[in-house]
Amino acid sequence: MTPQLQLEQVNLYAKTKTQLQGYPILQDISFAVSAGDRLAIIGPSGAGKTSLLRLINRLAEPTSGKIFLENQEYHQIPVTQLRQVVTLVLQEPKLLGMTVQQALAYPLVLRGLPKETIQQRVSHWTEQLQIPHDWLERTELQLSVGQRQLVAIARALVIQPKILLLDEPTSNLDIGIASHLMQALTQLTQTHQTTVVMVNSQLDLAKMFCNRLLYIHQGCLLVNQAASEIDWIDLQQRLMQAENQANEEWN
Numbered sequence: 563m564t565p566q567l568q569l570e571q572v573n574l575y576a577k578t579k580t581q582l583q584g585y586p587i588l589q590d591i592s593f594a595v596s597a598g599d600r601l602a603i604i605g606p607s608g609a610g611k612t613s614l615l616r617l618i619n620r621l622a623e624p625t626s627g628k629i630f631l632e633n634q635e636y637h638q639i640p641v642t643q644l645r646q647v648v649t650l651v652l653q654e655p656k657l658l659g660m661t662v663q664q665a666l667a668y669p670l671v672l673r674g675l676p677k678e679t680i681q682q683r684v685s686h687w688t689e690q691l692q693i694p695h696d697w698l699e700r701t702e703l704q705l706s707v708g709q710r711q712l713v714a715i716a717r718a719l720v721i722q723p724k725i726l727l728l729d730e731p732t733s734n735l736d737i738g739i740a741s742h743l744m745q746a747l748t749q750l751t752q753t754h755q756t757t758v759v760m761v762n763s764q765l766d767l768a769k770m771f772c773n774r775l776l777y778i779h780q781g782c783l784l785v786n787q788a789a790s791e792i793d794w795i796d797l798q799q800r801l802m803q804a805e806n807q808a809n810e811e812w813n
């Protein structure tokens with residue numbers, strides 16, 4: 563079966579003024595994702611996790627290597643079309659001065675959907691993510707960072723993308739809301755066959771959620787395994803060691 567998303571020997575180098583090639587951010591990354599997968603990406607700070615999501619959303623272009631959506635190479639797909647199918651929710655989302663209701667409806671208004679469908683979709687996803695009704699008239703200034711994250715995920719889901727990319731979606735949520743979100747996303751992958759690719763530094767939440775995991779360290783993919791094959795204790799230790807090493811380098 564053709565993978566839904568495939569990266570083949572992808573390299574990403576940062577451009578610098580002094581170096582011709584720049585320094586490596588991601589090196590020789592290859593993996594495949596099937597429809598309905600729940601992929602967790604973990605790794606210490608600075609490992610390259612966000613850069614990988616940016617490549618998959620085409621906010622950045624690989625220095626070399628190829629990315630395919632189903633059978634099509636990324637270069638063959640117009641960016642706007644790609645982003646309707648592959649949607650990224652950044653770590654600190656903005657609602658651009660809109661109320662929550664307006665922000666959730668906006669992507670559907672842009673697509674010219676009838677008012678009734680828009681209302682149905684907005685109600686469906688606010689319910690799924692347990693977004694309280696009284697948030698709908700609030701603007702982002704009246705929401706906490708965690709509440710904004712939930713709204714931004716709902717805003718991405720109303721357009722029903724095939725692949726949802728989430729960068730640390732639980733970083734500002736309390737544990738109860740975070741586990742509910744993991745359950746809602748798991749259900750989404752099962753009912754709609756949506757693929758979810760999530761960067762999450764909270765290993766216990768990644769474990770609760772994923773059916774496959776990538777572990778990235780210093781831009782290299784060190785683990786690409788089914789969740790059932792992972793030695794979680796070993797992984798936790800590797801992650802802690804790598805975090806400590808990174809802290810020492812910075813201090």
Ligand SMILES: Nc1ncnc2c1ncn2[C@@H]1O[C@H](COP(=O)(O)OP(=O)(O)OP(=O)(O)O)[C@@H](O)[C@H]1O
Nearest residue numbers: 576577587605606607608609610611612613614763
């Ligand atoms: N546009 C860029 N230009 C130059 N260097 C960059 C750029 N974006 C990221 N980097 C560097 O690439 C490396 C990986 O960054 P990235 O944000 O992808 O890591 P991360 O794993 O998401 O980290 P964190 O968990 O702290 O968010 C870092 O060393 C970062 O400084």
